[in-house]
Amino acid sequence: MSQTLVVKIGTSSLTSPETGNLALSTIAALVESLTELRRQGHNVVLVSSGAVGVGCARLGLRDRPRTLALKQAVAAVGQGRLMRVYDDLFTTLQQPIAQVLLTRSTFRERTAYINASNTFRELLRLGVIPVVNENDTVAVDELKFGDNDTLSALVASLIEADWLFLMTDVDRLYSADPRQVPDAQPITLVNHIDELEELQVQTGDRGSAWGTGGMVTKITAARIATSAGVRTVITEGRFPGNIQKILQGEPIGTQFEPRDTAGNARKRWIAHGLIPSGKLMLDEGAIAAISQAGKSLLAAGITAVEGDFQASDAVKLCDQQGREIARGLVNYSSDELQMVRGHRSEEIPTILGYTGAETVVHRDNLVIS
Missing domain, CATH: 2.30.130.10 (PUA domain)
Structure with missing residues (x-):
C-alpha cells in the first residue's frame, strides 16, 4: 500500500562530529533507501539539515556561527554544496529531486500555506523527492522554526503524511541519555505523548556541536505530528534501511501512536501552522x-x-x-x-x-x- 513518508535527518547523522564534513557513506545509504521506497510506490519527502555544518567545513570554521548574519551567510555557502551532493547521488539512481526552502511565514500565511501544499502535491505526483530545509538565508529570529525537527513535523501535517521518521544519533528514546546512564531503559512505543512525563523521561535540550536539535525538539515534533494524525518514529540516522524494516512491522526505534484526528486542512493550519x-x-x-x-x-x-x-x-x-x-x-x-x-x-x-x-x-x- 502506497504511503506518504516524511524523513528528517539531522546534522549529527549527516556530518562527522569531529570535522563537520559530510558523512558520504550515510548520505549514500539514505539516498539508496529513499529511492527504493519511491520505487515501491511510496511518496517520500526528505527534510535535511546540514547546510550550516557543511558551510562551516567549506569555509574552515571550527565553531558553529553564533550571530544570525554569520549563520545565514554560512548556510548560503553550505546549502548549494549539500544539494549538489544529493543531486549527484540521486541522479545516479535516476531519481529526480527538488529543493524546497521554507520559512515560518509559509505556514503563517494561509495563501502561502495552500500554495506550499499544492506544490508538494504536484512534486509527489510527478514522482519527485522534495528535499526540504529552512531558508536560513532570509529567515528572521522571530519567524524561525528553531530546528528541522519542528519543520519536518509541520511539513508532515501540511501534506497529511502517514509517517514521520526522525533520524538521529541514537537508536531510540530512552528513560535517560544512554551515553551517560548505562542502565537507561529503552522505550519502544508511546501511546500518548503525555506518557513520557509519567515515565520520567529525561530529554535534554542540547543537540550536537554542529546541530541545533536535541531529544526535546524531537518530542515536540512528535507532539505536533501525532496530533495531526501522523505516526512518528525516532530511529538511528546511520541505518536508513531501518525505515523499510519499520514499515514492514519490525519494532525498531521508538514509535509514537498518532491521535485519531478528523481535523480538516484549515484546522490543521490553525493548530500547527500559526504562531x-x-x-x-x-x-x-x-x-x-x-x-x-x-x-x-x-x-x-x-x-x-x-x-x-x-x-x-x-x-x-x-x-x-x-x-x-x-x-x-x-x-x-x-x-x-x-x-x-x-x-x-x-x-x-x-x-x-x-x-x-x-x-x-x-x-x-x-x-x-
Whole structure:
C-alpha cells in the first residue's frame, strides 16, 4: 500500500562530529533507501539539515556561527554544496529531486500555506523527492522554526503524511541519555505523548556541536505530528534501511501512536501552522462549552487577556492555571477584548460603540489541543 513518508535527518547523522564534513557513506545509504521506497510506490519527502555544518567545513570554521548574519551567510555557502551532493547521488539512481526552502511565514500565511501544499502535491505526483530545509538565508529570529525537527513535523501535517521518521544519533528514546546512564531503559512505543512525563523521561535540550536539535525538539515534533494524525518514529540516522524494516512491522526505534484526528486542512493550519500572538484565560463554563459541547467562545467566558494582537490573529485559549486548552482565530483585537471580556454578547455593541461579531472565536476557527 502506497504511503506518504516524511524523513528528517539531522546534522549529527549527516556530518562527522569531529570535522563537520559530510558523512558520504550515510548520505549514500539514505539516498539508496529513499529511492527504493519511491520505487515501491511510496511518496517520500526528505527534510535535511546540514547546510550550516557543511558551510562551516567549506569555509574552515571550527565553531558553529553564533550571530544570525554569520549563520545565514554560512548556510548560503553550505546549502548549494549539500544539494549538489544529493543531486549527484540521486541522479545516479535516476531519481529526480527538488529543493524546497521554507520559512515560518509559509505556514503563517494561509495563501502561502495552500500554495506550499499544492506544490508538494504536484512534486509527489510527478514522482519527485522534495528535499526540504529552512531558508536560513532570509529567515528572521522571530519567524524561525528553531530546528528541522519542528519543520519536518509541520511539513508532515501540511501534506497529511502517514509517517514521520526522525533520524538521529541514537537508536531510540530512552528513560535517560544512554551515553551517560548505562542502565537507561529503552522505550519502544508511546501511546500518548503525555506518557513520557509519567515515565520520567529525561530529554535534554542540547543537540550536537554542529546541530541545533536535541531529544526535546524531537518530542515536540512528535507532539505536533501525532496530533495531526501522523505516526512518528525516532530511529538511528546511520541505518536508513531501518525505515523499510519499520514499515514492514519490525519494532525498531521508538514509535509514537498518532491521535485519531478528523481535523480538516484549515484546522490543521490553525493548530500547527500559526504562531499564537496572545492568550485568553477562560472560566470553567467556557472551557466546558468549547471542549465538551463543541461551541464557539463568547466574551462572557474570558477572565483575562494577555498579549498584543489584532482580529484574525491566532491565540491560545487557556484555563486559569495557564494550561492550553485550545487555540483559534479571534474576531477582536486584544484592546477590544480587554473592554468586552466577561460581558454578554448583546452588550458588546454598547461597550465598543459598534456592532462586532457575536463570537470571540467561532467554532469553525477553533481547535482543541
